[in-house]
Amino acid sequence: MLIPVRCFTCGALIGDKYEKFVNKVKEGEEPGKVLDGIGVRRYCCRRMILSNINIIDHVLPYYEVRAERQREYESEQY
Numbered sequence: 001m002l003i004p005v006r007c008f009t010c011g012a013l014i015g016d017k018y019e020k021f022v023n024k025v026k027e028g029e030e031p032g033k034v035l036d037g038i039g040v041r042r043y044c045c046r047r048m049i050l051s052n053i054n055i056i057d058h059v060l061p062y063y064e065v066r067a068e069r070q071r072e073y074e075s076e077q078y
């Protein structure tokens with residue numbers, strides 16, 4: 001989903017570094033060197049950033065349909 005604010009293992013702050021990482025990798029830099037450059041050296045923190053997949057855009061339509069069905073259900077009650 002969204003990047004967690006802190007590393008699950010060591011608690012280091014990583015949420016602020018994800019956007020920098022994504023932008024630099026999109027520009028064509030090597031992911032390992034980008035992580036070194038932004039100061040993410042522990043492998044527990046590196047896996048947090050490397051393994052994150054933004055699926056919020058895929059999940060949101062289901063919540064919209066659910067809300068729509070809830071409204072239909074509530075309008076049928078009398």
Ligand SMILES: [Zn+2]
Nearest residue numbers: 007010044045
């Ligand atoms: Zn960590």
